[in-house]
Amino acid sequence: MSEKLTRTQVKNLERLGGVNPADESFSRRQFITQAGGTGLVVGGALAAGMLVRDRWGMEGVKPPPPVRLKDYSVALNPSKPNLVVVRSSPPNADNFSSREEELQAREEQAFKMIHAALNAMGGDQGIAQFITKGDVVVVKPNVAFDKNPDLAATTQPDTVSAVVKLCFGAGARKVIVADNPINNPESCFFKTKVGEAAIRAGAELMMPQDSYFEQLYVGGETITHTWRMFYRPFREATKVIGISPVKDHNLCKATVTMKNWYGLLGNPRNQFHQNIHGIISDFALMMKPTFVIADGRKLLMRNGPTGGSLNDVKRGDTIVVGTDCTAVDSWCVKNLLDKQRHEIIYLDKVIQRGLGKDWRPQWTQELTV
Amino acid sequence: MVKIRRAYEALFLGLFLFFLLITDLRYLKGWPVSIFLEATPLVAVSTALTTHTLYRNLVWGLVIIAITMMLGRVWCNWMCPFGILHHIFGVIGNRRNTKQMIEVNRYRKIYALKYYILAAMLAMASLWIVPATLSTPGKIHEAYQSKELTQTGASRVFAAIGTGVGNALEESKAGNSTLQIGLLDPIALTVRSMTTSVLPTAQKATESIYTEPREYWQAWIVGLIFIGLLVANWWIPRFFCRALCPLGALLGVFSRFSLWRIDRDPVRCTDCDLCLKSCEGASDPHTDLRKSECFVCLNCIEDCPHDALSYRFLPRKASEVTYPAVGRRQLMMAGLFGVLFFPMARLSGGVKKNFNRAVIRPPGSVAEDEFLRRCIKCDQCIRVCPTNVLQPSMFEGGVEGLWTPIMISKMGWCELNCTLCSQVCPTGAIREISIAEKLGVGPFETHGPIKTGTAFYNRGRCLPWAMDTDCVVCEEVCPVSPKAIFTRNVELTDRWGGKLELKRPFIDPDRCIGCGICEHECPVKDDPAVYVTAIGETRDKSRSLLLSLVEDDAQDLISV
Numbered sequence: 037m038s039e040k041l042t043r044t045q046v047k048n049l050e051r052l053g054g055v056n057p058a059d060e061s062f063s064r065r066q067f068i069t070q071a072g073g074t075g076l077v078v079g080g081a082l083a084a085g086m087l088v089r090d091r092w093g094m095e096g097v098k099p100p101p102p103v104r105l106k107d108y109s110v111a112l113n114p115s116k117p118n119l120v121v122v123r124s125s126p127p128n129a130d131n132f133s134s135r136e137e138e139l140q141a142r143e144e145q146a147f148k149m150i151h152a153a154l155n156a157m158g159g160d161q162g163i164a165q166f167i168t169k170g171d172v173v174v175v176k177p178n179v180a181f182d183k184n185p186d187l188a189a190t191t192q193p194d195t196v197s198a199v200v201k202l203c204f205g206a207g208a209r210k211v212i213v214a215d216n217p218i219n220n221p222e223s224c225f226f227k228t229k230v231g232e233a234a235i236r237a238g239a240e241l242m243m244p245q246d247s248y249f250e251q252l253y254v255g256g257e258t259i260t261h262t263w264r265m266f267y268r269p270f271r272e273a274t275k276v277i278g279i280s281p282v283k284d285h286n287l288c289k290a291t292v293t294m295k296n297w298y299g300l301l302g303n304p305r306n307q308f309h310q311n312i313h314g315i316i317s318d319f320a321l322m323m324k325p326t327f328v329i330a331d332g333r334k335l336l337m338r339n340g341p342t343g344g345s346l347n348d349v350k351r352g353d354t355i356v357v358g359t360d361c362t363a364v365d366s367w368c369v370k371n372l373l374d375k376q377r378h379e380i381i382y383l384d385k386v387i388q389r390g391l392g393k394d395w396r397p398q399w400t401q402e403l404t405v
Numbered sequence: 406m407v408k409i410r411r412a413y414e415a416l417f418l419g420l421f422l423f424f425l426l427i428t429d430l431r432y433l434k435g436w437p438v439s440i441f442l443e444a445t446p447l448v449a450v451s452t453a454l455t456t457h458t459l460y461r462n463l464v465w466g467l468v469i470i471a472i473t474m475m476l477g478r479v480w481c482n483w484m485c486p487f488g489i490l491h492h493i494f495g496v497i498g499n500r501r502n503t504k505q506m507i508e509v510n511r512y513r514k515i516y517a518l519k520y521y522i523l524a525a526m527l528a529m530a531s532l533w534i535v536p537a538t539l540s541t542p543g544k545i546h547e548a549y550q551s552k553e554l555t556q557t558g559a560s561r562v563f564a565a566i567g568t569g570v571g572n573a574l575e576e577s578k579a580g581n582s583t584l585q586i587g588l589l590d591p592i593a594l595t596v597r598s599m600t601t602s603v604l605p606t607a608q609k610a611t612e613s614i615y616t617e618p619r620e621y622w623q624a625w626i627v628g629l630i631f632i633g634l635l636v637a638n639w640w641i642p643r644f645f646c647r648a649l650c651p652l653g654a655l656l657g658v659f660s661r662f663s664l665w666r667i668d669r670d671p672v673r674c675t676d677c678d679l680c681l682k683s684c685e686g687a688s689d690p691h692t693d694l695r696k697s698e699c700f701v702c703l704n705c706i707e708d709c710p711h712d713a714l715s716y717r718f719l720p721r722k723a724s725e726v727t728y729p730a731v732g733r734r735q736l737m738m739a740g741l742f743g744v745l746f747f748p749m750a751r752l753s754g755g756v757k758k759n760f761n762r763a764v765i766r767p768p769g770s771v772a773e774d775e776f777l778r779r780c781i782k783c784d785q786c787i788r789v790c791p792t793n794v795l796q797p798s799m800f801e802g803g804v805e806g807l808w809t810p811i812m813i814s815k816m817g818w819c820e821l822n823c824t825l826c827s828q829v830c831p832t833g834a835i836r837e838i839s840i841a842e843k844l845g846v847g848p849f850e851t852h853g854p855i856k857t858g859t860a861f862y863n864r865g866r867c868l869p870w871a872m873d874t875d876c877v878v879c880e881e882v883c884p885v886s887p888k889a890i891f892t893r894n895v896e897l898t899d900r901w902g903g904k905l906e907l908k909r910p911f912i913d914p915d916r917c918i919g920c921g922i923c924e925h926e927c928p929v930k931d932d933p934a935v936y937v938t939a940i941g942e943t944r945d946k947s948r949s950l951l952l953s954l955v956e957d958d959a960q961d962l963i964s965v
Contacts, residue, residue: 044675045711058670062719070719074662078471085449085467090458093833096771096779100575258952303947310952 102253102262108276109324110166112359113159117401119358119367120153124405126333126353143194145405146355150198150329152405153357157327166326167275169207173326174273175199175239178280178296179215179230181342182223188334189343190224191279193233195331195355199277200237214242214269215299242269249302256318257389258311264302278328278361282352282368284340288312289379291341292368293328294319294361294386316382320361320391330356330364332372362392367400406703406716413483414492421486425599426614430791430825437462441486441592442783442831446470446659447652448590452832454530455582455778457574460833470659477663478656481646482685482700487591488646492685495638507681509642512689512730516647516698520731521739523654526586528743530778533581537573544576545569580774583747583805587781589651594631597808600788601797602628621787622796622813647687647698657697657729667694667705668720673713680705680714689726690714697729755803760948762938764802765812765858765919767795768819769827769838772945773802779834782808786826786835792817794921795826809834812857814921814937815930819857821884821920858919859941859950860889860912867934869907873899877908879923879935889917890935914941914951 112118127141158165177191185192203211213234217224221243225231234241248268280296297319308315332352336343352372358364366383369375386392424438449466453459469480481488549565556564587593601624608614637644646653667690680690683704688695690705706714756773767786770776787795787810794817797808824843827835841847845854864870880890892908899905919937927933941950
């Protein structure tokens with residue numbers, strides 16, 4: 037300080053012990069720590085910014101990486117049938133003292149029928165041809181509507197519990213029962229009694245949550261690329277079984293095992309009704325199940341797919357098990373629903389695209405238990 | 406130095422106003438009119454949080470961050486157009502004497518409010534951290550098990566960690582954050598206020614800003630807030646900058662590292678407090694400088710009668726207040742408010758379930774969830790739109806959508822061969838598109854055109870449908886070829902017994918792009934007989950109408 041200090045300034049200097057702290061310059065240490073620190077932080081901020089830079093502005097519309105479904109089918113011995121029709125008269129309601137006992141008997145009957153069918157298809161290995169030890173099995177029933185099972189609009193609960201028990205009996209590690217209903221999920225699983233049946237048999241019930249849906253690659257004709265799908269049950273699945281009722285359908289004339297996979301689609305799936313046969317034929321591309329069961333013990337002959345009156349229900353007393361949805365659907369349509377095969381356009385589409393084969397008598401076996 | 410600073414203030418304010426005025430179809434050309442919006446670091450930091458990327462030119466914000474980390478909050482008094490406006494207002498309206506100015510420029514506790522505002526807004530932008538953290542271990546495990554990684558051993562672990570964290574971040578992004586900084590970001594606020602309120606008013610006076618008068622829906626609210634904030638400078642100087650500005654708060658946090666600051670010589674200083682007379686930032690230069698509040702206006706240096714203040718490189722650490730004076734508890738409460746308010750706002754139904762038919766976004770917009778994570782409500786798109794169709798929404802898009810752009814087709818229409826809005830959007834809420842992509846021609850032939858909505862007829866109001874009167878102006882002005890409106894001829898008997906031949910219009914939803922010119926030209930002007938609603942827009946698969954339009958390759962170019 038070259039100029040003269042005022043009296044106040046002299047007092048300030050005295051108070052500070054004669055040395056003005058502002059006179060001394062920064063130390064080397066302060067320079068290195070502060071300048072170096074700031075340099076590091078600035079460099080870090082610039083680097084971090086350039087690292088996440090979206091140069092072309094396309095990150096906002098980047099599609100999420102799609103998942104794909106595995107091929108869950110098993111190869112059958114060519115000499116064995118790939119479609120088995122099992123007939124059995126239902127247990128007589130008068131023989132039982134209570135409703136529970138009758139339902140128990142119905143479940144045992146379903147178990148016996150499916151067991152016989154799988155044995156016929158599996159040959160020497162029987163069920164082990166399909167379900168092996170340690171498998172994670174996804175069972176996909178139809179619980180689209182919150183209706184009583186007697187109305188035949190949804191899969192029968194005793195069939196579901198029979199299949200679950202079969203899987204555990206064959207050594208499966210986990211069985212997941214899942215569906216994405218049209219009506220409210222809790223209502224559907226409860227009122228169709230499928231939820232209770234699945235849990236009683238020891239399966240895990242998986243309801244559709246928002247985060248359980250992922251973009252699935254289909255690459256078909258109606259879904260050309262991907263669609264949001266209820267994928268969570270399939271994350272660790274090794275085998276897939278579809279169980280569907282046999283129903284009349286207002287729009288596509290019949291719905292059996294192939295249309296059952298519609299229940300896996302996420303929204304806005306209501307748009308596919310604009311091209312219903314196209315989307316069903318894409319299911320044959322999307323899903324290759326281990327086997328499918330068409331539960332024809334009760335048939336919905338009219339006013340499908342929702343039904344709603346017992347007058348529309350007919351006794352079929354048949355369960356059809358097969359590895360090819362096309363063959364199963366084709367057989368059921370003709371022999372159970374009394375419809376003309378050529379009415380069902382999606383079957384023609386699937387066969388034309390080479391994704392399935394029509395049923396042949398020489399590959400079919402009919403049993404009675 | 407003060408003279409140089411004044412020159413910079415004039416330069417930057419002039420540049421800002423110049424860019425604002427040329428944001429017009431006639432003058433836009435290649436000028437970087439969005440540079441101020443892109444340079445504000447608050448936009449860069451908060452969009453990096455909500456989108457995990459830095460959109461294109463937002464890297465300019467890194468330059469300002471670097472400058473602030475070295476020199477302090479120079480932005481606030483040298484470059485920020487809103488700050489410069491506040492400065493001007495404070496000077497021209499000043500009726501205080503020196504003593505009163507000194508008192509009003511002392512630091513007040515209320516100036517901590519901007520940090521709480523920033524905390525709440527950043528909390529709303531960072532909610533995805535919670536699900537990301539919870540799902541990261543599972544994702545790392547999944548990545549380790551997956552067949553896609555080829556490394557083994559230790560490098561496999563590192564690769565799995567990297568992939569797992571990336572996947573967890575990717576999955577947690579959607580639906581878990583919202584961008585609300587645009588409400589108070591100074592540049593966004595200024596551009597919005599100028600666009601919707603000040604310039605239309607200036608047009609009334611001078612008729613030189615637009616080619617025809619403009620109206621912006623309910624923009625009196627925006628204008629009132631703008632004037633209110635400017636007038637508040639006569640109560641407390643730089644009130645917005647000191648107490649409300651979240652960008653100021655962010656820069657205050659960054660200036661913690663600054664190497665230069667105002668330093669006071671304790672011997673020369675006679676405690677006269679004259680340095681406070683023109684202190685812009687209320688940063689207490691008369692004691693220990695509050696580094697986070699100082700605007701580096703350098704007024705105090707010239708005001709000091711004893712030359713005790715200087716702008717110094719690496720002064721003593723002991724004589725400064727490095728950190729902003731915020732209460733930890735209040736900061737946490739502010740963050741908590743943000744964390745709680747965002748889900749309440751989002752789950753009020755306006756974005757997914759009860760989405761409003763009036764929320765018709767500009768062409769090139771990303772899907773709604775992504776839009777609300779990008780739009781800073783700067784209304785730059787509204788400024789450049791040549792037909793006045795883009796309007797600042799109120800709460801049609803939910804509370805998060807306040808002042809985001811929507812098309813009100815009664816007030817204008819979307820010109821077919823125009824993509825101006827997408828060219829000026831600084832954050833990619835409206836992704837820059839070419840005319841070819843908008844029309845679905847050339848390389849975009851298979852994708853088809855971008856649709857912003859679909860038109861529908863209200864046959865009870867349509868002249869040929871309900872009133873036996875010829876019209877079909879809608880068909881005439883429909884810009885696509887073949888037209889999205891077609892007619893069928895009818896022959897009927899009118900009320901007096903004469904023969905009448907009418908053309909009755911129909912919409913072809915396959916062709917309609919939702920531009921709204923039919924609604925704008927419909928003679929039933931109060932409640933048009935043909936009107937556009939948001940269904941059928943291509944930016945979001947879940948808002949599509951026709952299957953044939955959903956299932957093209959490009960329709961997968963939407964965000965989750």
